[in-house]
Amino acid sequence: MKKSICLYFQVHQPTRLRLYRFFDIGKDSHYYDDYANRTILKRVAQKCYLPMNELLLQAIKANKGKFKVAFSISGSAMEQFDRYAPEVLDSFRALADTGCVEFLSETYYHSLSSLASTQEFEHQVQMHKQAIEHYFGVTPKTFRNTELIYSDAIGAEVRELGFTTMLTEGARHIMAWKSPNFIYNNDFKSDLKLLLRNYQLSDDIAFRFSDQNWQEWPLTAEKYISWIKASEGDIVNLFMDYETFGEHQPGTCGIFDFMKAFASLGSKDGALQFVTPAEAAQKLESVGDLSVMQPISWADEERDLTAWLGNDLQQDAFNKLYRLEEKLSILNDPSLWADFGHLQESDHLYYMCTKFFSDGEIHQRFNPYSTPYEAFINYMNVLSDFIIRVNNAIAEK
C-alpha cells in the first residue's frame, strides 16, 4: 500500500481590536483596528496567500490531479478577504474548482466555543459551513477545531454534528508509544476517525525550514521525501499554518521552490500518494481507540490550553464573555451577535498569555500588544462596553 501524505493548511486572521480606552466605554462601540487589519491582510495576501495559491494551482495542474491539499479558512479570515482582498477568495475558489482541494469545517470565529457552550459551538460550525458553501461551492465534511483543540468529549460532540472525521494534534503525552502515522478513533464514538498531526515533520517545514543553525539546513524536497518514506505507519499528516509560506518563512528562503519540488516528487513517487483528510479516512481503517481526557491542542510545548486559558486574566475574560450567551440568546440583534463572535476569537486570549519563557518568541511574533496586561486591559474595556450594550438591549426588550 502506498504511504499517504495529507497536507492541511490553516488560514486565519484575527479581527484585531483598536486601542480602546476606558474613556470610550459607553460612547464608542466600534472595536476594531480596521487600518491594522487591512494593512496586515493585504501584506499577507501579497506575500503568502496569492503566490502560494497560484503555486498550488499550478502544482495540481502539472501533476494531473495527484497533488492534493486541504484548507481550513476561518470565517474571520473570509470576512477580511471579502472586505480587503476579494482576489484571494477568487484564488481559493479556483483551487476548489480543481476537485483536488478539500475545505474543512471549523468554528466561524476561530473560537474556543467548544470549551464553553455546546449551543454556541454548533451555531458557529453551521455559520462556517454556510460561508464555505457560499464562497467556494463545496460542503465541508471533515472537522478541525480551533488550534486542533480536541478531547474525547469534544470529539463526541463533533460526531453528533454529523462529522465522521476530525483532525487533531499527535501530542506526545497522549500518544505515548503510539505513532501519529495511523488513523485512530474517538474513545466514545468509534465511528469518528482521527487524523493526528505529525509534529516532527510538520514543524520541519513550519518552524525549522529557514533556520540556518538547524543541522538539516538546507532542507531539500528529496531529503524530506526520504524522511517521510522512512517513517513508520500508513499516513503522514502535515498540518500547519498557511502563513508559513512566505510570511513566517520568507519567500527568499526558498520555501516556495521547496513546495513546488515536494509536490512534484511526491506525486511521481510510486510509494507515495497525496490524500485529502476525507479520502484518508475513507481509505484507511482505524487501528484503535485514542483516549484524550483533557483537551489537547497544537500550541506550544505543552500542547494544551494554557496558551489561551492558562492564567487568571485569560480565565476571567473568557468567563465574562461567555456569561453573556444566555442574554444574547433572547436578542435577535445581528450587530451584537457579530461583535460577540469577533470577541470570541481565540487570538484575543492568546495575546494575554504570560508564558513568556518557553514559547515567548512565537507568542510575541503575533502579538500587537507589548504586554499581556495591555492586551487584557484593552480587551476588558471593549468587553465592558459590549456588556453595557447587551444589558441596554435587554432592558429595551
Next chain:
Amino acid sequence: MFGWEFPPHIAGGLGTACEGIVKGLAHNGVETLFVMPAASGDEDQSATTILDASDVAVMNVSDSVDEFLNKVKFLQVDSNIVPYVNPDEYFEAIEKMKNEQVHETLVGFGQKFKFSGKYGANLMEEVSRYAQVGGTIAVQHKDEFDVIHAHDWLTYLAGIAAKELTGKPLVVHVHATSYDRGDEKHMDSRVLAIEKRGMECADRVVTVSDLTRNIVINKYGIDPSKVVTVHNAVDFSGREDIEVERGIRDKVVTFLGRITFQKGPEYFIEAAAKVLKRTSNVRFVMAGSGDMMNRAIRQVARLGISDRFHFTGFLRGQEVQKMFALSDVYIMPSVSEPFGISPLEAMRSNVPSIISHQSGAAEVLKYALKVDFWDVDAMADDIYALLQYPALAEFATKQGFDEVNELKWNNATAKLKAVYESVVNK
C-alpha cells in the same frame, strides 16, 4: 532656593510645590532666586528668578574642586540610582538617557556641567555636581540672599555647600523621605545618608505634614525643636473646569496615582470586590502606572471583577481632569504619603474623597472621609455610603470644595516666612 525641577517640565509633584512656594513667598514679600539643574527657558519667572545651573561654570577649576572636596565631603559615586522611579521606569529611563543625556561639557577654563535635571541614570553624579555648582552660585550671589532653602535630598548637598561657603542659614524642606519610598531593607543607604546630613546641617527642617515631621524626628533623630510642619497647599488658578460627556451610567470610583506599594493599590482592589458584592451599578478605575500594576491586574482578574474594574494606564495633562470629572468618589489608600495632593484636586473637582490616615493630607482635610489603609472593610463601607447616600456625598462634595479652596500657598508661605525670620534673626 535650590530645586530640582520647575513647571512646566516636571516628573512629580516637587516642581509644582516649588512653583506654589515661590509664588506664595512673592505674595508675602519674599524674593527668591530659584536654582535648578536644567532650566528649559519656558518657566514662569513672574514670581522668582530662575538660575540654570547648567549655565554656571564652577569657579577656577583646578583649585576650587579640591577646595570643594575639603569643605564639603562630596560623595563620589560611580553607579546610577533613581529616587522616585520604579524598576520599569528606571530601565526605560536608562534607555532614554543613553540617547539623550549629555554627560558634561567642558568649556574653557571654568568647568560647566550640562545637567539633565531628570531622575535618571546618572542621578548621583548629577546631585554631587549640582552641589559644586550650587556652592559656586551661592558665592557669586552672596549679597543677594539671606536664607538658603533646599528642596528634598537631591538639593541638600547644594544647600550644604552654599551654607559652608557663605555662612548663611540653611532651611531644608522635606517633601518625602526614603521611608516613604520603600521598606527599610530596600532603601538606598547613600540617599539616606544625604537626607540625614542635610537635616543635621540645616538650621530648620520644614516638613510637609506632621506625619513626615515624626519620621524626621524618630527615624533621622533630628532635634524636634528645629523641625516645623508647613502643610502643602494647592494652586488652582488658571484651572478651568472641563465638561465631559459620560458614557456610562454607573457610578465611578477612582484611584489616581503611581501604582506602587506606597500607594496601597491592593487595598483599593480588595475594597472594590467587597463593594461589588453588595451593589452592581458601580465601576472602579485605577488610573496611572507603576511597578505594581501587573500585580494589580492579576489581583483583579483573580477576584473575577475585571468587567467592573478598569485600568487606564498613565494619564497625561487634560486626561487627569477628565478622569476627575468622570468620578463620583476619589480614593487615596496610601500606606505612607508625606502629603498627597491628589485628593485636594479631586475635591476641587467636586469629587468626595476617601483618604488614608497614613497621609499628610489627612491632617488638613476635615471633609474627606478617612480610613486606615489596611482597613478594607471600612474603605468598602465608605465607598458604599458615598455611592448610596446622596446626602453624604453632597455634603462631602460641597464642604470639601470650600475646604480645599482655603488651602492656599499664600497662607502656607506666610508660615515659611516666619521660619526664615527665625533663622535670620538668630
